[in-house]
Amino acid sequence: MTFRIGKTLSSLALGLALATTALTPVAWAAGASDTDQERAARWHEIATSIFGDRPIAQTDSLVKIDAPVRALDAALVPITLTMPNDGQIKAVSLIIDDNPAPYAAKFEFGPAADPAELKLRVRVNNYTDMHAVVETQDGKLYEAKQFVKASGGCSAPMGMSDEEAMKGMGDMRMKFAESQPGKPVEATLMVRHPNFSGMQMNQVTRDYTPARYIDKLTVSAGNQKVFTLTGDISIASNPVINFAFKPDGKPIQVAASDNQGGHWQHSFTPPSPTN
Amino acid sequence: MTAPAVQPRAFPGQRALSRRGVLFGGLCLCCLPTLGRAAEFFTTEEVGPGIFVRKGLIVDATADNADAIANIGFIVGKTGVLVTESGGSLADGQWLRAEIAKRTQKPITHVVLTHVHPDHVFGAGAFEQDKPVFIGHAKLTEALSARGEFYRKRLIDLLGEARTGPVVYPTMTVADTAEVDLGDRRLTFTAHGPAHTTSDLSMIDSGSGLLFPADLLFVNRIPSLDGSLKGWLTEAARLKAMGPSRAVPGHGPVTVDLAPALADLTGYLTALRDGTRAAIAKDVSIEKAVDTVARDQRDKWALFDTYNGRNVTVAYQELEWE
Numbered sequence A: 001m002t003f004r005i006g007k008t009l010s011s012l013a014l015g016l017a018l019a020t021t022a023l024t025p026v027a028w029a030a031g032a033s034d035t036d037q038e039r040a041a042r043w044h045e046i047a048t049s050i051f052g053d054r055p056i057a058q059t060d061s062l063v064k065i066d067a068p069v070r071a072l073d074a075a076l077v078p079i080t081l082t083m084p085n086d087g088q089i090k091a092v093s094l095i096i097d098d099n100p101a102p103y104a105a106k107f108e109f110g111p112a113a114d115p116a117e118l119k120l121r122v123r124v125n126n127y128t129d130m131h132a133v134v135e136t137q138d139g140k141l142y143e144a145k146q147f148v149k150a151s152g153g154c155s156a157p158m159g160m161s162d163e164e165a166m167k168g169m170g171d172m173r174m175k176f177a178e179s180q181p182g183k184p185v186e187a188t189l190m191v192r193h194p195n196f197s198g199m200q201m202n203q204v205t206r207d208y209t210p211a212r213y214i215d216k217l218t219v220s221a222g223n224q225k226v227f228t229l230t231g232d233i234s235i236a237s238n239p240v241i242n243f244a245f246k247p248d249g250k251p252i253q254v255a256a257s258d259n260q261g262g263h264w265q266h267s268f269t270p271p272s273p274t275n
Numbered sequence B: 001m002t003a004p005a006v007q008p009r010a011f012p013g014q015r016a017l018s019r020r021g022v023l024f025g026g027l028c029l030c031c032l033p034t035l036g037r038a039a040e041f042f043t044t045e046e047v048g049p050g051i052f053v054r055k056g057l058i059v060d061a062t063a064d065n066a067d068a069i070a071n072i073g074f075i076v077g078k079t080g081v082l083v084t085e086s087g088g089s090l091a092d093g094q095w096l097r098a099e100i101a102k103r104t105q106k107p108i109t110h111v112v113l114t115h116v117h118p119d120h121v122f123g124a125g126a127f128e129q130d131k132p133v134f135i136g137h138a139k140l141t142e143a144l145s146a147r148g149e150f151y152r153k154r155l156i157d158l159l160g161e162a163r164t165g166p167v168v169y170p171t172m173t174v175a176d177t178a179e180v181d182l183g184d185r186r187l188t189f190t191a192h193g194p195a196h197t198t199s200d201l202s203m204i205d206s207g208s209g210l211l212f213p214a215d216l217l218f219v220n221r222i223p224s225l226d227g228s229l230k231g232w233l234t235e236a237a238r239l240k241a242m243g244p245s246r247a248v249p250g251h252g253p254v255t256v257d258l259a260p261a262l263a264d265l266t267g268y269l270t271a272l273r274d275g276t277r278a279a280i281a282k283d284v285s286i287e288k289a290v291d292t293v294a295r296d297q298r299d300k301w302a303l304f305d306t307y308n309g310r311n312v313t314v315a316y317q318e319l320e321w322e
Ligand SMILES: [Zn+2]
Pocket: B115, B117, B120, B196, B215
């Protein structure tokens, strides 16, 4: 599925809040052969669309992206974002430059967050630069970059019918790693949701399945926010997010909604720390 | 097999062919439908009475090999010819059709589409002119609707439009079992639950007793998981219970003893299942699991490094919701 629209941002749905119109399947006429200059120019355009004129400094300490250089499965590319956990990170955005909707995810951290390591799984539609942009508490922006080889992740059909893919939509699970008292707890949140990209063919109607994806997901520990995730079609189906939080003995609350009005809420009780 | 056979020349059983042997019964190669250079090494072998199979290359599809990577072939019955697998591209299918014409003048009445994967269905276009019955799993139509064009575009990138061919849909679908009578032999089809893919169809020939499990059975080449890991183990047990002693695997030698081949297959799938489950239980992330699970199987399978990580990715998604 390649829908070439040329290298202009004018008709590009950026994803997240910037995707004001219904998402249509579009993709860059980008590919493996693009030069570094072309990629840099594209990133400049995207960054300007998202962050305006705010300067973005390079960093190798405030955020680091780990992604496989060559994805084994373009529809499920595991990403790890590593950041300092001393409270200076306010938010992190993940942008997959050559995806049809490049702005993949934005995490805004709350007081119960430990942003040291964040894992998520994304779709990658093309050979692309991937950017992580962090915002520090003083409002400054810093970026890190990684190049990923993958193709077709957004249009890759699911191995099942839409109906099967939607089975149990909104179900959630949370796993907690063993922890020490007073230390952050690592958790894995699993959400059942097809996260249809709008670029996958329906098996029966042979028409595109409309995009249906988790657009907002809030995790809180008691009354304290851990993070709010604003998501888009680049997040893989059945989203799984690894994060860490500062426990205060209260249950973890998760609220998720999708762009078609679906809304789900679950509560999980972390195990008490082992001594 | 200890190392992936990456060169087209490297597949066993073909090395001894003389120059004369590769001339396909006197036809010069330049007049044959183009299969790329790999065609020089192709031939069909008679593996049972009236049953001919061409061994696929144990490599990935390239422009040179025309995606001729699956074991394909045909069965000559009294009333006509049944194509057991059509090939991986229009070019591959045309090559097979020319092979059939050299062996028999009987009409091609049936073409089996064993499952949704491109190396097994894109040869079908070469047989449309014969107006055969295209036989497939009841779920194949929807699977091809979802993936056919996606696969076709990728194949076109590799081979060009002319050698790729159209997506051909089944005209006879099997939801449970079905039978096709070729006059002197009957073919019994079984539609399997989600296993290698969600559209796996197997067949047994009454004339030879041979089982055609297609990609439910990989030999030498690492199995690729695209349906359900737990389901595949179930369906492998079912194949065994069906009782045939010899089989024509989807990839690997043209025929094998079924029991040991199935034991190797389930050995890999079990290692994949147990290793992935253990990784999930220990909170080992998916990106670490792809490098650690089923490593002890590495020496047993060609293309292990290409496919094992992907298999772990698929298995992880299935098993993490257990
Ligand atoms: Zn297959």
